[in-house]
Amino acid sequence: MISGKRILFAAAAALATTGPVLAQDTLKIGHISVSSGFLKSVGEPSNVAVDIAVQEINEAGGINGKPIELFRYDTGSDPKQAAVAARTLAKDDEVLAIVGPFSSGEANVALNDAERLKVLMLPTSSSAPGLTDGKTYGWRLTEDEKKQFGRLLAAMKEKGLPMETAEIVYVSDEVVANGAGTKLYPALLAEAGVEVGDPIPVQWKTFDMSAQVAKIVQSNPDFVAVAALPEHASKLIAELNRQGYEGRVIGSQIFADPNVLELFGPEGEGTLLVAGFWKGRTEASQKFNDAFVAEAEARGIHKLGAHHSDAQAYDTVYLVKQLMEAAGTTGDPDKLEEERQALVDGMEGIRFSGILADDICFDGHDAELPGYVIEIKDGEWTKFAEAPADSCE
Template sequence: MTLRAKTLAAAAGLAAFSLAALPALAQDTIKIGNIVVTTGFLKGPGEPAVHAFDIAVEEINAAGGINGKPIEIVRFDTGSDAKQAAVGVRTLVQDENVLAILGPFSSGETRVALTMADRFGVLMIPTAASAPDLVAESKWGWRLTEDESKQFSRLLTAMKDAGLPMETAEIVYVSDEVVSAGAGTQLYPALMEKAGIKVGEPIPVQYKSFDMSGQAAKIMQSNPDLVAVAGLPDSASKVIKELRRQGYEGRIIGSQIFADPLIVELFGPEGNGTMVVAGFWKGRTEQSAAFDAKLLERLEANGIHKLGAHHSDAQAYDGVYLLKQVMEAAGVTGDPAKVEEERAAILAAMDGVTFDGIVGDDVCFDAKHDAELPGYVIEIKDGAWTKFAEAPADACE
């Protein structure tokens, strides 16, 4: 069987939708909503995850689907506009009768969409949203993503255990990226101070700025042991290259925000020594490596250049398989007359669930609906994406 999909597109500020393909009859399929981003400033990290979703759906459908029925993906594109995520939930639930929703991609989009998911009573599993406590107050929001604060703490612990210089630090953040700004002004300072690192006042830069010489010069005045950068890969690259151009020789670090293997190429020689924390390691299992290879082949065929799967890609893939597991446990049929009943059954099946995937084994969810996942501290060493340390997943209470 092949992937059956319908795509709903949203342009910023518009509520018009375009149909890319006619859906199969709802009673013959299991309809899953998928809020994605393929345009706007989130396109770079967001588009590969769409292909990761599709790989999982194709595999599951080829193996017989869910309870004998193929998955039908109904996709809504936010265009990187957080407000459109709420429109996406309403459209997918009210107009398309989906049983659950995978996505949205980012924390900003998820914050907006969660209110609608709770209002309509539909399980939502964000893709890459890692802001602390993001789904803690939501009944219907669960995430197969590790909390940003926990992952960044693992990075600092690994560095301390290795005896790396880390007495002083400066923070640079991209002020017009919601997640980056939050990390740079709240998460990084608190965690670094807790680790005993003397931190200066966070320094803002703008995503569209081409000249970051002033900010770099300010950092060079204190010449800290560490510079923590909060920004998406393109933004982080600009900061790092300017710092190196001005002669900074200390270590540059970051969290999951730019933990993409592509940064090895994007940062160039200036990136050597950079350390980040990621939620996926392709060498973890044979299945993890197989997914990485399959995704890269698919992306290349679609004109998307990558050096390896980002953890958001792996989480997208595993999210489909997690839904398959809980939907089978809930005995879903896809019958439109039972849609509300089956949505509730899916949520009930999430309670106490454990899951084996490419991101981890025996994955469980804590009281805040966050998955407990391992963390991988990565160092760019000699131009390669190298595992520096590994932290096991915490146990669920």
């Protein structure tokens, strides 16, 4: 079993002091992250985004005059370790709120611990529909796969692209990919009037996809809907190209990473996907993107741009800052339960503006965010269409 790892992180400006640091001199925030395991390539960059936000806030004077002290726990991509992380951060480290976990599989487990421990938990990339249903302490600054994939299909229809037939390929042992490939994609494609075959499963360790692709080439659909992380999507696209498939590949947020430009290469031309972040939306969005790419490179992480999960992680830290400022959080250990509850109470009816969007509201416990349909065109990450955020009821 992959074991988790507990790390204490504090931006350099956070704990600059000539004397001992007392607990009440900082505001303690937990971060359940991914720095190892099969989600490392997509999850580790989010650590960079969180660290940038923490450093910016601390260098600007912190929150209510106190720096953030960040406690990080690496799950190793193991949902069971996400639960251990939640318990460790809440009980041992006595954090006021938890940023993360990263994935839907991890969040599906850890959110139950947040409910029991009565601590605010804000997953940073989990997009499986319904994860926060019935939860009191779980909220997401993310947009679910159903809405975003629906926006992609609507954009294809509006642009008049061929979409009479399709095939679906999904990674069976990854929670979001499995749910998208077996339930979400088939339902939305049927609703859009697309004739689709039985979803074709692959496992994340699969290297040879020739048999699966042979079935697709034989049916020759207008497009192939892929539910997979970037590396697995790239293998599939390469094999489709090798066997002569000439239709499009599409996908939802799961492989919406700018690095797919290099991963897919020329074979990825025409691929359509949907993302929740557009770097050129505002000056602040572009500034974050540039700072993120530079800091990631400095840490040996090659990024062509920020993934929307990175932007969501960054904005989540600022959302916690807004909550703490409004609640007058002090970090006093004797007020831990009271101050934790005040942060949760502060989420009700909150409006937040960040690099993702302006005046973000929450429908239930999930944020309403815009969607950007991206096309790989001439080897570039280009905007094919966009959809504004839905209003909250």
